[in-house]
Amino acid sequence: MDEEPLTLRLVFREPAGGGEVRSHPLPFALTLGLAATEIDMDGEVQLPISRGEFEMNLDMRGTSIATLAALMEADLPDTGPYQLQGHLTIGGDRITLEDLDLVLGESDLQGEVGYRRLAGRPTFTADLTSQLLRTQDILDITPSAESAADNAEVEERLEVPSSPGLTLERFNGFDAAIDLTAHRIITAGGEIDDLVIDVDLERGSLDVEMRRPQPDSRDAELTARIRPSDPGIEAAVKASWDRQPYGLLADLLIPDSAGGAWGVDLDLTTRGESLDEWLGTLSGHLYFADYPADLDATIFDLWGGGLVNSLLPVFQLGAESRVNCSVARFRVENGVLTPDPLIIDSTRTRVTGKGSIDLPGNSIELKL
Numbered sequence: 001m002d003e004e005p006l007t008l009r010l011v012f013r014e015p016a017g018g019g020e021v022r023s024h025p026l027p028f029a030l031t032l033g034l035a036a037t038e039i040d041m042d043g044e045v046q047l048p049i050s051r052g053e054f055e056m057n058l059d060m061r062g063t064s065i066a067t068l069a070a071l072m073e074a075d076l077p078d079t080g081p082y083q084l085q086g087h088l089t090i091g092g093d094r095i096t097l098e099d100l101d102l103v104l105g106e107s108d109l110q111g112e113v114g115y116r117r118l119a120g121r122p123t124f125t126a127d128l129t130s131q132l133l134r135t136q137d138i139l140d141i142t143p144s145a146e147s148a149a150d151n152a153e154v155e156e157r158l159e160v161p162s163s164p165g166l167t168l169e170r171f172n173g174f175d176a177a178i179d180l181t182a183h184r185i186i187t188a189g190g191e192i193d194d195l196v197i198d199v200d201l202e203r204g205s206l207d208v209e210m211r212r213p214q215p216d217s218r219d220a221e222l223t224a225r226i227r228p229s230d231p232g233i234e235a236a237v238k239a240s241w242d243r244q245p246y247g248l249l250a251d252l253l254i255p256d257s258a259g260g261a262w263g264v265d266l267d268l269t270t271r272g273e274s275l276d277e278w279l280g281t282l283s284g285h286l287y288f289a290d291y292p293a294d295l296d297a298t299i300f301d302l303w304g305g306g307l308v309n310s311l312l313p314v315f316q317l318g319a320e321s322r323v324n325c326s327v328a329r330f331r332v333e334n335g336v337l338t339p340d341p342l343i344i345d346s347t348r349t350r351v352t353g354k355g356s357i358d359l360p361g362n363s364i365e366l367k368l
Helices: 065-072 145-158 248-253 275-280 298-305 307-311
Strands: 006-012 026-034 037-045 054-062 082-091 094-104 107-118 121-130 175-187 190-202 205-212 220-228 233-245 260-272 283-292 323-333 336-346 350-358 363-367
Touching (some): 054 065, 190 233, 260 275, 298 336
Parallel strands (some): 121 175
Antiparallel strands (some): 006 026, 026 037, 082 094, 094 107, 107 121, 175 190, 190 205, 205 220, 233 260, 260 283, 283 323, 350 363
């Protein structure tokens, strides 16, 4: 299959209690081997098979999800060994996978996922819990040049638009209810404990909530809301947390970072049906603070003190210069961000800034 060797073994057994086969579910066992992946299914099918009603125990395992890349026509991460087990039921307009137990590298996931059609609308549900999630088990954050070229080729073949419009029809095509509780998340930027994510999508209205208990202060929270608006959508996002570890942010943006923490307090709203319209109507406020663990501040010292002064003995005393923090508070009106204040503080130098960032106009005017 697609130049991958395929092995298939299907065995039907006599129904329990004997008797007329058509009056009993037909037991079966299926073993499938494809692309370094093995799948075992053991269950029953209701006759006639054309009814499409199955109930089975599923066991899927492989050396790496990456081995399925050719079949999926996608660049998949090299995850290492994985195994998926659960009880699969297929019947009518419903598919459910109960007692799900997924092991991916050192990461795990348990719970239930499902799909059904209600009044002709597809609905996806998931209630999941993880004791440990490692981003390095899930995300390939350093794709190769070949992978990037392959992705570009796939996008070109599929004619993926560079800036697709978000219409009500697209956003209103399905419903979803997804709940995830992760008790421990390990990333290149640090560890996060007890993160809860709730996603609800119903007839074009989307609500997303992320929260994490804080023992010494109020819970860290992020909420996002999207509502249909003809044309396009209305969106709002709020967030409030302080000195949270870099976490996934470091994995995606600064994978070689020594770590650190960041805080954010924002309340933003926008509306429209394209990126340009969203940027042009973006309003609210944004406060951001960054506390890097080990970021060299030499470039700021040279800038603030000059090359000659930086070479004088008085500048060489003590520990190496490091960035202590960066703080920015922006007023946002129709896509224009005005900082008050903008500060970068290091061991020997302080940088302040004023001006504006015009998102719709693609321009930055800052005096530092």
